[in-house]
Amino acid sequence: xxxxxxxxxxxxxxxxxxxxxxxxxxxxxxxxxxxxxxxxxxxxxxxxxxxxxxxxxxxxxxxxxxxxxxxxxxxxxxxxxxxxxxxxxxxxxxxxxxxxxxxxxxxxxxxxxxxxxxxxxxxxxxxxxxxxxxxxxxxxxxxxxxxxxxxxxxxxxxxxxxxxxxxxxxxxxxxxxxxxxxxxxxxxxxxxxxxxxxxxxxxxxxxxxxxxxxxxxxxxxxxxxxxxxxxxxxxxxxxxxxxxxxxxxxxxxxxxxxxxxxxxxxxxxxxxxxxxxxxxxxxxxxxxxxxxxxxxxxxxxxxxxxxxxxxxxxxxxxxxxx
Numbered sequence: 001x002x003x004x005x006x007x008x009x010x011x012x013x014x015x016x017x018x019x020x021x022x023x024x025x026x027x028x029x030x031x032x033x034x035x036x037x038x039x040x041x042x043x044x045x046x047x048x049x050x051x052x053x054x055x056x057x058x059x060x061x062x063x064x065x066x067x068x069x070x071x072x073x074x075x076x077x078x079x080x081x082x083x084x085x086x087x088x089x090x091x092x093x094x095x096x097x098x099x100x101x102x103x104x105x106x107x108x109x110x111x112x113x114x115x116x117x118x119x120x121x122x123x124x125x126x127x128x129x130x131x132x133x134x135x136x137x138x139x140x141x142x143x144x145x146x147x148x149x150x151x152x153x154x155x156x157x158x159x160x161x162x163x164x165x166x167x168x169x170x171x172x173x174x175x176x177x178x179x180x181x182x183x184x185x186x187x188x189x190x191x192x193x194x195x196x197x198x199x200x201x202x203x204x205x206x207x208x209x210x211x212x213x214x215x216x217x218x219x220x221x222x223x224x225x226x227x228x229x230x231x232x233x234x235x236x237x238x239x240x241x242x243x244x245x246x247x248x249x250x251x252x253x254x255x256x257x258x259x260x261x262x263x264x265x266x267x268x269x270x271x272x273x274x275x276x277x278x279x280x281x282x283x284x285x286x287x288x289x290x291x292x293x294x295x296x297x298x299x300x301x302x303x304x305x306x307x308x309x310x311x312x313x314x315x316x317x318x319x320x321x322x
Contacts, residue, residue: 185229
């Protein structure tokens, strides 16, 4: 679908003008949005706008990190929106010049639709294509915050473990959270670098008096990166703590088994000796030999239990929550 929006010299907003009418002199600038375009509609990028083939290729193939390219008559910007459900990045391509802005995206972008309908009521949005570009990027960056806050809440829940989940379940959650944090990080850090390049570029001199707005987006991205890194460190600490607890529990289980095995080892040896059924074993003929051997085994068992107790092998520590 191709939709158009044009601003007249009288600051009126005109929607859904055909492309061939957008070059009229009574239009100060216009916005063309390619939303889920067909193959035929995509051809207008070269047929009507005559954009560079490399820029069009970047639009058609989702292989791009956020980036900024300078062409003679326009700027080409690649930014990423976030799918709130999967946290996968969706590409949004922007062509911007003094008298037009063209957006291209293969999937619907909720904030783009909201912004599209706000232009008619918001005089600030009617100023220039650069103003539209700023608001698009600002809305996309604002959408990064909800998943970061959600993952931070999940980390706090795992740390508190109020539902008394097992360590295996908690570890699985931690690894899932870290995977999602890494997804966000791979999107947000290139966006941060892109904003830094935009702020530093002299090609945006016409927008220089409003650089404070771009700096605000850049600050948001810095905050997001700091939050993600802090959450990754916290998840690492929680993971290491749970691994330590799990290792400690395993050590206590092994110690218990070792104590039991150590106690029964001499008893098993004695039982094995008198279970060989040799014909000439003097102890077998004694009237009280059975009770004597049982007594010896009992004394050995009690002695070893007392010995291990004096060595501190029974001083197990109770497990604690993080």
